[in-house]
Amino acid sequence: MIRIIPDVLDAAGVTKLRSLIDAADWTDGNETSGPQAALAKQNQQLPEFGDTAAEAGRFVLEALGRTPLFIAAALPLKIYPPYFNRYTGGDTFGDHIDNAIRMRRGSDFRMRADLSATLFLADPDSYDGGGLVVEGFTEAPGLKLPAGHLVLYPSTTVHRVEPVTSGSRVASFMWIQSMIRDQGQRNLLFDLDMGVQGAAMALGQGDQTVVRLTGVYHNLLRRWADS
Ligand code: NI
Numbered sequence: 001m002i003r004i005i006p007d008v009l010d011a012a013g014v015t016k017l018r019s020l021i022d023a024a025d026w027t028d029g030n031e032t033s034g035p036q037a038a039l040a041k042q043n044q045q046l047p048e049f050g051d052t053a054a055e056a057g058r059f060v061l062e063a064l065g066r067t068p069l070f071i072a073a074a075l076p077l078k079i080y081p082p083y084f085n086r087y088t089g090g091d092t093f094g095d096h097i098d099n100a101i102r103m104r105r106g107s108d109f110r111m112r113a114d115l116s117a118t119l120f121l122a123d124p125d126s127y128d129g130g131g132l133v134v135e136g137f138t139e140a141p142g143l144k145l146p147a148g149h150l151v152l153y154p155s156t157t158v159h160r161v162e163p164v165t166s167g168s169r170v171a172s173f174m175w176i177q178s179m180i181r182d183q184g185q186r187n188l189l190f191d192l193d194m195g196v197q198g199a200a201m202a203l204g205q206g207d208q209t210v211v212r213l214t215g216v217y218h219n220l221l222r223r224w225a226d227s
Helices: 011-022 035-040 051-065 068-074 183-203 208-224
Strands: 003-005 076-079 083-088 092-096 101-103 110-112 115-120 127-129 132-134 150-154 159-161 164-178
Touching: 003 068, 011 051, 011 164, 035 092, 051 068, 051 076, 051 083, 051 164, 068 076, 068 150, 068 183, 110 164, 132 150, 183 208
Parallel strands: none
Antiparallel strands: 003 150, 076 164, 083 164, 092 159, 101 110, 115 150, 115 164, 127 164, 132 159
């Protein structure tokens, strides 16, 4: 299942983030790649351990924390500090699969990547190519979302970024370890959550059926979640 999370950042947030990262020095995106990804990847990246990446990463994480649809869909336990990348002049990231375990150099941060996320930071009309193709979900020319929108997709999928033939595709991406490891269970909880919210809107938060269904949601979460 891929899920689109609109408006993680509003226009002012995108502008603020872009002015921060556009002013920084970017480096070859392969500095952080493993050997297989290095073959496929050709882009630029904000240096992972720089001050700008840290500040911009906090900005993205705070925005995600204010986005209920993201929380409901991902049920995040850990989020890898966001990366920022830029594709121009034919840059591309060919078919690959993301590593299962991510460790952050120089720290004890360690996580399992269940979900991958791309937060688009450029207007789709401002570049050609650059669509995200996720095998089994999107086909070429791939997905391009308005700036400030995010796509969540399973880290288990083969995916790629099509070559950018003009303009500049700027995005943030991150990995998420979900409290719910199993995709099927995670999807069920999301559907139940949406159903309960719909029922609460129709019947009121204090309705006995809504109370019971809310209980089922939380008791399934209690049964299945890592915390
Ligand atoms: Ni990837």
